[in-house]
Amino acid sequence: MQTQNDSFSQKLFRFLVRLLPFDFRINYQGEMEGVFREQQREVAERGGFWDVLKLWKETIVGIFTTAPREHWEILLNDCAYALRMMRKHPGFTVIAILTLALGIGANTAIFSVVHAVLLRPLPYPDGHQLIFLRQQQNKLGIDDIQFSVHEIQDFREQNHNLSGLVEFHAMSFILYGHGDPDRVRTGVVSWNFFDLFGVQPILGRTFQPADEEPGAAPVLLLSYDYWKNNFGADQNIVGKTFEMNDKVHTVIGVLPPVPQYPNENDIYMPTSACPFRSAQKFIEDRDARMMEAFGRLKPGVSLAQASAEMSTIASRLKSTYAKSYPDNVGYQASTTALERELTKDARPTLLLLLAAAAFVLLIACANVANLTLSRMARREREMAVRSALGAGRSRLLRQLLTESFLLALIGGLLGLSLAYQSLHLLTDFAARLTPRAHEIQIDTRVLLFTLVAALGSSIVFGTLSALFFRSNLTASLKDGSSAAGTGRKQNRVRSVLIVCQVAFSFMLLIGAGLMFRSLLKMQQVEAGIVPQRVLALRTTLSFSKYTTRDQYLVFISKLLDRLKAEPGVLSVAISGRYPFEPEFIAGGAQGVSFSFEVEGRPIQPGQAPPVTTFAAVSPDYFQTLKIPLKEGRLFTENDDDKGPAVVLINEAMKHQLWPNQDPVGKRVSGDGGQHWAQIIGVVGDVREFGLEHPPLPEVYAPQKLNPQPGVVLVRTAAEPTRLAKTLTAAIHEIDPQIAVTRVKTVEQARYESMANPRVTASLLALFAGLALMIAMAGIGGIMALNVSQRVREIGIRIALGARPRNIVRMVLGQGLILTLLGIGIGVTGAMALSGLVKSLLFEVPPTDVLTFCGVGLTLLAAAVIASYLPARRAAAIDPNHALRSE
Amino acid sequence: MTHNKEAESFLPLTPAMFHILLALADGEKHGYAILKEVARRTADKVKLSAGTLYGNLSRLESEGLIAESNHRPEVGLDDERRRYYRLTEFGRAVAVAEAQRMGQALVQARAKKLFRKPKLA
Secondary structure, eight states: OHHHHHHHHHHHHHHHHTTSOHHHHHHHHHHHHHHHHHHHHHHHHHTOHHHHHHHHHHHHHHHHHHHHHHHHHHHHHHHHHHHHHHHHOHHHHHHHHHHHHHHHHHHHHHHHHHIIIIISOOSSTTGGGEEEEEEEEGGGTBSOOOBOHHHHHHHHHHOSSEEEEEEEEEEEEEEESSSSOEEEEEEEEOTTHHHHHTOOOSEEOOOOGGGGSTTOOOEEEEOHHHHHHHHTTOTTOTTOEEEETTEEEEEEEEOOSOOOSSSOOSEEEEGGGOTTTTOHHHHHOTTOOOBEEEEEEOTTOOHHHHHHHHHHHHHHHHHHOTTTSOGGGOEEEEEEEHHHHHHTTHHHHHHHHHHHHHHHHHHHHHHHHHHHHHHHHHHHHHHHHHHHTTOOHHHHHHHHHHHHHHHHHHHHHHHHHHHHHTHHHHHHHHHTTOGGGGGOOOOHHHHHHHHHHHHHHHHHHHHHHHHHSOSOHHHHHHHOSOOHHHHHHHHHHHHHHHHHHHHHHHHHHHHHHHHHHHHHHHHHSOOSSOOTTEEEEEEEOOTTTOOSHHHHHHHHHHHHHHHHTSTTEEEEEEESOOTTOHHHHHHOGGGGEEEOEETTOOOOTTOOOOEEEEEEEOTTHHHHHTOOEEEEOOOOTTOSTTSOOEEEEEHHHHHHHOTTSOOTTOEEESSTTSSOEEEEEEEOOOOTTOTTSOOOOEEEEETTTSOOOOEEEEEESSOGGGGHHHHHHHHHHHOTTOEEEEEEEHHHHHHHHTHHHHHHHHHHHHHHHHHHHHHHHHHHHHHHHHHHHTHHHHHHHHHTTOOHHHHHHHHHHHHHHHHHHHHHHHHHHHHHTHHHHHTTOSSOOTTOHHHHHHHHHHHHHHHHHHHHHHHHHHHTOOHHHHHHHO | OHHHHHHHTTOSOOHHHHHHHHHHTTSOEEHHHHHHHHHHHTTTSSOOOHHHHHHHHHHHHHTTSEEEOSOOOOTTTOOTTOOEEEEOHHHHHHHHHHHHHHHHHHHHHHHTTTTSOOOOO
16 A cells, blocks of 8 residues: 555656656766655654645645756757857858748738737627618629618618618718818718727717617717827817808717728718718618618627528518519528628638748758758757756757757847838738738737747747757767768758748749730720820819709819810710729629510519619710710710710620620610619720629610719820829819819729739739748759768769769759659649638639740749759769868 | 955845755755755744755756755665755855845844833833
């Protein structure tokens, strides 16, 4: 019994002792066990239970205080030693640190974006409960038809899974009473919009139910940025009044600097203050849809449950109001987590970039492992001496890992500063993909990630190099030279590492190559317009001043005449929007799409009606943008409400509906046959919503029939931006209260529409370039090492008659074999990962043969260049010298 | 002089270290004997466990304050598994310096009449 007890406590004691460093245990474990045994015997003689307990307590405390101190001591020694070693080999140290800095820096930078955009919960209390509601017309391919007032009310009243459902729509109004008339982006929201999101104002209050009552005194909330930039963060802003839409609006509060979803606004107002939303006709019309809907799930309710309920409500609406939800449109309602909805555009790009950055780090690790291995070959004797002096293998391993970690840590710090420098560039880039870009920052989590990346890399390259260094250290002491067997083993490991580097570089180059090919293809696409030398000026009229159609028409006519008279102006047009206009690219074609019917082709029950995009334009629109007329005629000044309604269509629409007929003279209706408009001509297709999107069917109507003076387009003889000021002044001559904003050339808008693929391609190219450089250095390094290890053999070959050409070929051949192997693996990897890039490519398959061949050849050429220097050195070996030296 | 300076760089010693040096002042001892001696002399006020004892011994040994002794007891009394430690000359100097430091502190405390009960007015 006693012995059993003894052996158990001894085992427990031995287990505790294992917490102490290996070296310490080697020295003292036996004695410690002896002392503990004596203590136990003594306690047993006294026989008290409390004494036993006390002994254990003291023993455990003793080991737990000694172990960290001993480990720390060893770490300090190892660090000091590692720093000495780093100083002794500055070349190795600098290259290793720089390689790691680039790898870790790239990862930190991309991770900071991924973390802020994809991983972090929304910055609202219980942000995961926030959802985005959407009504769809699946059969028409329309993903989001928005909501009407009736629909918002129905979904709000009939659901049981949401603790709240609020509406939002964006408007542009003109704010008077603060300097020049200011066009303000206005969010029109339900009174409890901010309560639902959990946003507390920093000044004043948010909306209350009374603010949304019809006829309530108009009130405003200011966004943080608008308050800071336009009112110098005036603490007394609450209570100040401004004029807007002919009414006096009072500021009731200022929002905190939270990210604004679904988009950035300058001010917010309740629904009753918006002249459109509060119009009785709009409220009563179930089919007048312009609002987005957000909700918050009740605690414990899943997204799927909410989605299912929305579907049920939608079916109920469908059976109750058959006219508003015809069978043939495929009407449905669903919900998405707000987090997902806001990041859906960013996800594929960011994941691709993260994968690319991870590849760069892996390549960097493989390269540093290779460098370390080469250096290890030179440090074998040092290691053997230390081993002979009593350092165990695990002790040496620990020393090597500490050295690795120190390298990675310094590399990581440098990488962090690189990432920090690039942060504002990345934020600009991400802002094109998601409204969450403003949340990007280097915070504790990102720092932790950098530390983990550094630690991870050091473990990868430290272990790789430590595991493969000569296991038989004493042998190296005895013979003094490097043993052939282990040397070969190391070379094999190095070769495998090179093959990996080439394979990963290949995949990165493929990614970059595909993106660039896709970008080139996009640039070559015919936009359908001549965007050069056209200036676009967005004009916002006071809704309260222009209330009748005639007022608009008079304004439009005056404006066109005035601007045409300006010297240097070739033609002027007015339209609701223009091709590549950023706001419409972001919103997509859905916002300006509608379904219609063709005379004589009644829509059968269950059949989806045709859908088209729509624009109201003045007669010179086509001349200004140089959109060619294909058939029939263009609009004239006489196409107004006095004559018959007329429209123009584009070729895409012609091909869809009248593939082998002349559409001129046919009639279409957008309101179920109440009014018909005659097609008078066919114009060329325009890729309005981005070059990557094929042209959609489009109907143009004359401004005189549908006045929408949204944007003024001016074609000029010279550089158009020089006329911007003159043109703005000319517009203000007609009406000084018009806000003229977003002045930009159409060419600029076209260029910006490609910013996304351009930045993605550039970042990938940067990563791929880094990878290629690192891989080239790796191939060159291993070839040089190979040659230096084989001086004798090469010397014999030369002595036996091998020509320098043969030697060069031999060395180059070895480099090429490694590269070819790497390319082979890379091809397989790139094919396997093709799904990752597919959604980002334009008219280029992810397995594009041209890209694959081009990248393969680039890598082979790089390998030849990298191996050439060592090959030359090999060919220049003097056989006499080589044979004597060993 | 330099010897003294070097010794002073170790001061103040932790109580455990000082008592281990003191335990070795009158001859070499093995670990358990040191532990017993320290406990006895400090009336159990300084209690060393196996971990703290050997942590301290390791540090004192690596700093050269103690060393393993070659003298072992007669065959009958010896336990092969035990190692004996002795105070090095430098270790003695450090212990002396520490004792002097404590002595000076005591003199100063006396001069300030720290031990006398304060008189009440």
